[in-house]
Amino acid sequence: MHHALAFLALSQLKGFGPARLNLLLQQCEPDGDDFYADCLRYLPQIPGLNAQQVQLCCQRIHNPFHGEWKERDQLLHWLAYDQHQVLTLGHADYPELLQQIADPPLMLYLAGNAELLHQPQLAIVGSRKPTIEGFNDARRFAGALSELGWCITSGLAEGIDAAAHQGCLQANGKTLAVLGTGIDRVYPRSNQPLYEQIYYQGLLISEFPLGTAPRGHNFPKRNRIVAGLSVGVLVVEAALKSGSLISARLACESGREVFAIPGSIHQAQYKGCHQLIKQGAKLTETIQDIHEELAHWLQLPESYSSSSFGLTTDSSHFSSNGLLSAKDSLPAVGAFSTAKNQQAVASNQSLELFTGHSHSADPSSSNMASTPDAYNPNLTAVAIKQKAPSVPKFDNPQQEQLWQAIAQGAGNLDALVMATGFNTGEISQNLLMLELSGRVVQEAGIYRVNLSV
Structure with a gap:
């Protein structure tokens, strides 16, 4: 002490x-x-x-x-709570990668599972106001990468950050959130449920003293920790003046890999990604693009290959949109030990997050696994569409539009505002009615449609 x-x-x-x-x-x-x-x-x-x-x-x-x-009294009071601790520069448990950056933080306030600091991390960053496509890309990439063994690190901001944390948690992965405030403050307030879930299932991190309010100049400082903890940074959507480009630059300066997802040349949200690609970031269309650069960090068995997760370099296995196609299959179960068979199960989940199809772990079976009517947290919007659920009756057109947006992957308030154009008051009122009728349910701040109704 x-x-x-x-x-x-x-x-x-x-x-x-x-x-x-x-x-x-x-x-x-x-x-x-x-x-x-x-x-x-x-x-x-x-x-x-x-x-x-x-x-x-x-x-x-x-x-x-x-x-x-x-400040001493505040710190001692805060440290009395479970899983709260402070890590100082030079301590044996201080993250080695973070210590290598030009200006490592003097102190780290931690809440949650501190052992995650020493697990291989991949940062996912991007716009605070992404497109629906960008939001879903961040969520799906985070989920699939976490199933490969990556911890997903981001900044708990609205938009891409929140989507990355959510996607990881929905896949039962581990995520780290680096805050631009004191660790006892939540910003934005809409991320309070996500903050609490990360505390119990991941790790919250801040270098700022307890009680520090959100200040604009603290968020770029926070970005250096996001980049410093990670072996690579994936930028999903970023404008030319986005703070995500700061994270990418800091990652590059620290010798880390930088990945960027391309998009339309007509949308400002992608111009930052395109600039990064011009400067040498790896153009990223699938998790294979990331995995082939960073797989050595995961300490997988010697007999492991990327094909164990359906991550083949054979272009015939990729669909026209660059994602893994439904015809991918897994190696025969007999070729794996029990532990490797568990990897095959994880592979199915990774593929599901990209394609919306469930794959049998036994390639001798050509039938896809049946999907229950109840909600499966690994289903994507694609899977929901393919099930073609009967649309229930609604009290008004706004409720129907909200239900459709949630079915297509808009899981939080910000995403629903972008998808529908409604104001937050309209959305909150109609969501309440949808929840009361059972058509929509909320778990850890994420809305989903209830297909059993």
């Missing part, structure tokens, strides 16, 4: 950024027995710092439990 409070004192020292921190760490070993004594000795020697503030910082490092200190 003393260590965390010492770094809290350092983080409150104005003008004490990465450059001055490096000067201090050249003289002080964070995990060393003499760290505090070394700090007290060398800190006053660092040029450019306010002498009075340095004196107060040294007092707090020497005796962190003495005197009034509001």
